[in-house]
Amino acid sequence: MDQFQIIVKLLLVPIIFTKCNHLIVNTTQGLLRGREFKSRNGRTVAAFSGIQFAKPPLGRLRFQVICDLYILISRKDPQPPEVWSGIKDAYKFGDACVQIPSAFRPVNITRFGSEDCLYLSVYTPNTQPSKLFPVFVYLYGGDFAYGSGEIDKSPEYFMDYDIVMVMPNYRVGPLGFLSLQDDVIAGNMGLKDQVMALVWVRNNIANFGGDPGQVTLIGESAGGVSVHYHMYSPMSRVYVYFQKQIVDHLMVPIVDTNSSNPFLPINPLETEPLPIPWIVGTVTFEGFPKSADYIRNESKFNDLDQNFYEELPKILFYENTALHPREITQKLREFYFDGKQITKDVLKNLTDMFSDNRVLSPSIQALKQQKGPQYLYYFNYIGKVNFQKVLTGKMVLKGAAHLDDTIYIWKINNPLKIAAPATCSDLNLSHLLVKLFVNFAYFGNPTPQGSEFTWPRWDNQEQNFVSFDNRGVKLCSKFIPERMKLWDGLRTRDKVDKTF
Numbered sequence: 486m487d488q489f490q491i492i493v494k495l496l497l498v499p500i501i502f503t504k505c506n507h508l509i510v511n512t513t514q515g516l517l518r519g520r521e522f523k524s525r526n527g528r529t530v531a532a533f534s535g536i537q538f539a540k541p542p543l544g545r546l547r548f549q550v551i552c553d554l555y556i557l558i559s560r561k562d563p564q565p566p567e568v569w570s571g572i573k574d575a576y577k578f579g580d581a582c583v584q585i586p587s588a589f590r591p592v593n594i595t596r597f598g599s600e601d602c603l604y605l606s607v608y609t610p611n612t613q614p615s616k617l618f619p620v621f622v623y624l625y626g627g628d629f630a631y632g633s634g635e636i637d638k639s640p641e642y643f644m645d646y647d648i649v650m651v652m653p654n655y656r657v658g659p660l661g662f663l664s665l666q667d668d669v670i671a672g673n674m675g676l677k678d679q680v681m682a683l684v685w686v687r688n689n690i691a692n693f694g695g696d697p698g699q700v701t702l703i704g705e706s707a708g709g710v711s712v713h714y715h716m717y718s719p720m721s722r723v724y725v726y727f728q729k730q731i732v733d734h735l736m737v738p739i740v741d742t743n744s745s746n747p748f749l750p751i752n753p754l755e756t757e758p759l760p761i762p763w764i765v766g767t768v769t770f771e772g773f774p775k776s777a778d779y780i781r782n783e784s785k786f787n788d789l790d791q792n793f794y795e796e797l798p799k800i801l802f803y804e805n806t807a808l809h810p811r812e813i814t815q816k817l818r819e820f821y822f823d824g825k826q827i828t829k830d831v832l833k834n835l836t837d838m839f840s841d842n843r844v845l846s847p848s849i850q851a852l853k854q855q856k857g858p859q860y861l862y863y864f865n866y867i868g869k870v871n872f873q874k875v876l877t878g879k880m881v882l883k884g885a886a887h888l889d890d891t892i893y894i895w896k897i898n899n900p901l902k903i904a905a906p907a908t909c910s911d912l913n914l915s916h917l918l919v920k921l922f923v924n925f926a927y928f929g930n931p932t933p934q935g936s937e938f939t940w941p942r943w944d945n946q947e948q949n950f951v952s953f954d955n956r957g958v959k960l961c962s963k964f965i966p967e968r969m970k971l972w973d974g975l976r977t978r979d980k981v982d983k984t985f
Contacts, residue, residue, distance in 0.1 A: 508612070512536070512689045515569040520576050522608060524644035525896075530610040533575040533693070534635060537566040538653060538685035539678065541601035542660070566603075579604025581633035582656045598633075600660065605653035605682055606635045608644055611694020619926040620695040622651045622686060624679060626706025626888070630658050638895035642915060646923045649695035653682035655711075676718070679711055701926040705766075705891050713851060716759045760856040762929035764922070765848050765943075768864040769884035770873075772839025775800075776832060777876040783829060790827035793818060801842045803977035813975050820971055833882055837968065844887075846972035849964060852943050859943040860931055861950035861964070864890040868911045870904050890953075893918050914953065 508519040508531040522532035580599035611618050621643065625632040634652040643650055655661065661675030687697050704712040770776070779785045789796055797814050798804035807813055821838045825831055852859055865885050872886040873879070893915040897903040906915040921940070925931040932940045938958050941949035948966075952959040 508533075509572060510692050512692060513568075514566055516572040517575040518572050519607075522644070523641070524610075525641045526645045528610065528645055530608055530644045531612060531693075532606065532608050534606040535575055535577050535579040535604050536607065536685075537579070537603060538605050539566055539603040539681040541603065542656065542674070542678075543600055578606065578633075578635040579654065581636055582654055582658075583660055584627075584631040584657050586631065602654050602656070603678055603681070604635060605651055605685070607690075607693050607695075608640050608650040608652075609693045609695065610644060610647060611649060614691070614694035617691060617696035617699070618647045618649050618694055619699045619701065619923075620649045620651060620686065620690055620697070621926060622653070622683065622700060622702050624653075624655070624702065624704035624708035624711045626704065626708040627657060629662050629675060629707045629710075632657060632707070637898060638891075639898050641896045642894060642919045643923065646919070648923055648926055649690060649693055651682070651686055651690065651695075653679065653685075655679050655682070676711060676714060679715070680718075683715075699926070703922070705888065709766075716761070716763075716855075762858045762860075762925065763855055764860045764862070764925060764931060765852055766862050766864060766890060767845055767848055768887060768889055770836050770840055770882055770886045771844035772836050772842070773873060773882070773886035774876060775839045775843070776836040776882075777873075779829070779832070779835065780877045780881060786828050793827070801838075801977075806978045806981045807976060808979040809976070813977060816971070816975065836882060841965075841968050841972055845965065846969060849948075849969050850973075853945050858929060860925075860940055861943050861948075862940075863950055863952045863961070863964070865952065865954040866890075866893075866914055867955060868892065868906065868914075869908055870906075870911075875903065890918070894922070910955070917958075918953075 508521070510517050510519065510531075510533065514537070517533050517536065519531045519533040522530050524530060580602050581597065582602035583598040583600055586597065609618070621640075623634060623638070623640075625634050625637055634654045638652075640650040640652070655675040655678035657675055661678070662673065683700075686695075686700065690697050690700075702712040702715060704710075779789075789800075794811060794814050797817065798807070798810040801817075803810055803813060817838060821834045822831055825834075827835065848861075852861060866889070867880075867883070867885060868889070870892055871880070871889050872892075873881060876886070891897070892903060893906055893911070896905055906912050920933060921931040924933045930940075932938070938951075938960065940951050941960060943949055947962050948964045949960070949962050950964055952961050
């Protein structure tokens with residue numbers, strides 16, 4: 486334990502239940518009054534929402550770095566939020582960051598949110614923190630283009646356990662990730678916002694009953710990417726002592742090497758990641774959101790079939806990164822379609838290709854590079870509610886789609902109004918997944934004591950993983966080997982890798 490952590494614990498100010506059943510906690514900015522919040526099983530915990538963790542990125546701070554590496558080293562707050570006197574109510578969520586609605590948020594407006602959006606929520610059962618609880622910091626997904634830490638999901642399921650949950654916003658879309666590859670608009674502002682949220686956690690979470698030396702980052706989709714990149718970024722390493730990570734669906738953002746204050750100064754493939762415990766989650770049809778475009782507009786099947794060699798490199802993002810894109814396209818056509826015409830009859834093949842390209846192969850490559858204890862799960866459970874129905878109105882493939890596993894981990898609050906798990910089978914799986922993640926936050930090992938199965942560590946040779954489906958839990962090895970072997974041999978990034 487470092488000196489900072491000792492000082493924080495000595496200065497601990499407990500959460501107070503007042504006569505009005507409101508909660509008051511001290512922070513570096515001032516006193517906050519929270520509200521009561523019920524977990525899934527009816528447990529009463531404290532919730533604090535709309536907590537500002539950095540100055541609003543407005544005016545001269547738009548597109549700017551809210552955190553600076555030198556300041557992080559000196560442990561000062563970069564662009565700290567304003568302080569206040571008296572007690573401030575923390576009942577309402579802060580605004581989401583400016584974004585354009587997506588297929589996952591079908592609202593009839595062209596954009597919503599505010600530029601003044603760097604807020605977070607804290608949920609804690611630890612009202613008398615003589616002992617500090619492990620901390621989850623949740624980073625939301627949304628293609629780095631949409632989403633919200635406070636609004637989209639709610640941690641009812643996790644709050645049945647003795648953990649503290651932090652859910653911050655970060656800038657998305659052009660305000661979060663536009664880059665001119667210079668110091669004017671350097672890029673990765675959203676990732677640097679996340680670092681600011683982690684700075685806030687370091688400085689304040691003990692007062693909410695959370696242990697700043699036992700922090701687990703958890704994220705899905707773009708949030709999973711963010712979690713992974715914090716393992717490589719010197720900006721994150723300098724400040725934050727996070728012990729564990731849970732990544733659900735791995736993809737990629739940008740590299741800002743030309744900035745004087747980069748989040749990723751060198752190619753992550755040439756960097757040694759932090760050797761910390763890590764869970765990677767995948768589902769069967771990770772590429773289904775892309776396939777849904779074809780289901781909603783079946784003319785796209787014929788368009789792809791007729792223009793395969795021109796369109797596929799664009800769709801799979803190797804048009805400008807591969808030295809020989811046509812050779813790669815030929816191999817993909819032969820492997821996934823074997824001479825068949827591309828119609829709705831090969832929807833599964835198409836979805837497998839999208840899944841392997843966007844998530845499954847990158848996830849396995851990342852696992853092979855890591856050094857710490859690693860765990861992989863493969864989710865193929867088909868429940869009463871799923872994202873295939875959300876995106877297309879029906880089940881078109883037998884298997885779990887991108888984000889289906891999140892339904893069992895979080896209460897989904899967005900306008901899709903996805904129902905919570907309700908059947909015995911759905912509830913059993915939900916309770917199991919949450920319990921595994923909580924155990925991981927406590928011990929760096931997802932298998933609880935007395936469990937009916939032991940989740941094996943990933944090994945690059947054996948490739949051990951756990952599969953969740955409607956038959957139960959299965960211990961497996963050799964992750965879809967033929968498909969992964971194909972992608973191991975495809976040189977889709979030669980141009981990019983040669984520039985580092």
